[in-house]
Amino acid sequence: MIEIASKIVLCLLIASVIGFFIGFLIGRSSRQNKPSQIKNMHDFKVQGNIYNKPIILSKPRPTGEDDLKEIEGIDFKTEEELNHLGIFHYDQIAKWSDKNCEWISEYLCLENRIQEEKWVEQAKVLNKKR
Incomplete structure (x- = not known):
C-alpha cells in the first residue's frame, strides 16, 4: 500500500514539474507587453x-x-x-x-x-x- 502511494506521489510531482515548465514556456512566448513594446x-x-x-x-x-x-x-x-x-x-x-x-x-x-x-x-x- 505504501509502495503504491509513493508511486502516485512521485507521478504527481513529475506531472507538476512538467506542467510548470510547459506553462512557463507558453506564458513566456505569449507575453503581450514586452518592455520594448510599451510605447505609451x-x-x-x-x-x-x-x-x-x-x-x-x-x-x-x-x-x-x-x-x-x-x-x-x-x-x-x-x-x-x-x-x-x-x-x-x-x-x-x-x-x-x-x-x-x-x-x-x-x-x-x-x-x-x-x-x-x-x-x-x-x-x-x-x-x-x-
Whole structure:
C-alpha cells in the first residue's frame, strides 16, 4: 500500500514539474507587453491607494444614469471612463473628498483637472437641481 502511494506521489510531482515548465514556456512566448513594446505609459492605468478610491456602483440606479457631460470638463470619453469605473451619478461625484479626486485624477490621467475645473462643486449644484 505504501509502495503504491509513493508511486502516485512521485507521478504527481513529475506531472507538476512538467506542467510548470510547459506553462512557463507558453506564458513566456505569449507575453503581450514586452518592455520594448510599451510605447505609451498612458496605456496602463495607475492604481493609487485603494483606500482613496471613491464609492462606486456596479450599475446605474433604476432611475438611469446622470448625464455627466453636463459637468464642465467631462467629455464623452471621460464620461465613458467614469461609467466604466462605476461612477454614474452627480451625487457620487458631489461626495468626493480631495483624496478621491486625486485617486480619480491619477487613475484616469487627468492631471489635476478635477480640482481645477471644480467637478465636485458643479456636481453638487446639478444634484440639487434634480
